[in-house]
Amino acid sequence: MSDIAVGRPVGRVHSWDLSTGVDGPGTRFVLFTSGCPLRCLYCQNPDTWHMRDGRPTTVDEVMARIDTCRAFLTASGGGVTLSGGEPLLQPAFTGEILRRCKEAGLHTALDTSGNLGNRADDALLARTALVLLDIKSFDRARYRGLTGGDLAPTLRFARRLDALGVPVWVRYVLVPGWTDDEADVDGLAAFVAGLSVVERVDVLPFHKLGAAKYAALGRPFPLRDTPAPCPALVERVRGQFRAHGLRAD
Template identity: 80%
Template sequence: MAGTMNGRIHSWDLSTGVDGPGTRFVLFVSGCPLRCLYCANPDTWHMRDGKETTVDEVMREIEKYRAFITTAGGGVTVTGGEPLLQPAFTGEILRRCKEAGLHTALDTSGFLGARASDGLLSGTDLVLLDIKSFDSTTYRRLTGGELTPTLNFANRLDRLGVRMWIRYVLVPGWTDDAESVEGLADFVAGLGSVDRVDVLPFHKLGASKYEALGLPFPLRDTPSPAGDAVERVRERFRAHGLAAY
């Protein structure tokens, strides 16, 4: 029964290094509850825009690349959109991949962390947790959502011993506030299952997608951060004993 479970996906891709260890099969599922101002994939916001598929179909696609991704020390990453908007579908893919001996990663904002059952997480080797801001007011302005569910989810992952990579997008004028960065570094340093922090410079690679969808790109006039600014933020995390890249 589970194999015929339906979900909606946007696309899939192969990538190296940014979506978990090694070369990954990256599945982009459709639908997201947040509207991050810097979102690079506005074409994944709505579930209705996705292609309906089954877990079996996804697994057949993954199987074609198994030798390639395992040789390259990789695995499968489910991202989006927001994978936890379709928790049963996402959980089944993660479980099947893990049973097939593939390393599994879940890329999530954590906003819907409460929808991730312990069963789903037991099929997940690594969570790529996007913490968009550590200031609740900024978080709301930046994403349209609340920060607390993500922090609760991070604490739960830590209790369960699920490995985490924290991802933090550095947006000038939004997430480069020293006090907020310091607060986040302090919080993350208190989590025992965090392996690394990725500080990702804001970019405008998704701008053309907004144009194609007839949408204004909210951060059109925001510059990408300077390299030394990104390095300074990485240093703040390193000062708390964290590996930051």
């Protein structure tokens, strides 16, 4: 019998919370897993970067916590979202939670950068009702400078989700000087519009609410001098996505 089957500690978890809005439809139980391969300059959760800092947690523990608010989640048309960190850094743990949630009749969402999309097998994606796909930038060089990673795996994962028919909400963090270039936004909008599974694009204005976490960890916040985007810039970028026939909020 596998460790997962008997509910032994198989995952590293940072925290969990209830949210509404951009984490999926309705009220969501959001599980934040520990560990992430990227180092996004605007990351608001630097305390989730390393798996070693997470708490060893069993699938049974997670499901027991979800059960305490299951009636509320169901009544609101919500469900469970696995976030991080990067949940695909722990694909067996993530996949089992998705399986258990789907069997319990709960809507499931996976919040991922897509950088480790090759770790999500078809069975895991079959248990996923929605993917919240964070596309950090559409310019390869800027993507690497912003995240330390490669853009190509995310685009491959997006195409795979399209081929499998898995619904997607694209998330795009708008950072002045990094992700506001008109040509880059237009290129991303054209790419996203070519995917039949994209239901919406969430343009998320950059903010500095996580700066205190960097201070607590003794690290400088890389974008401490970067301003939040003004409303006109936010609307311009949303308008670029809408011009391609996409819903953009």
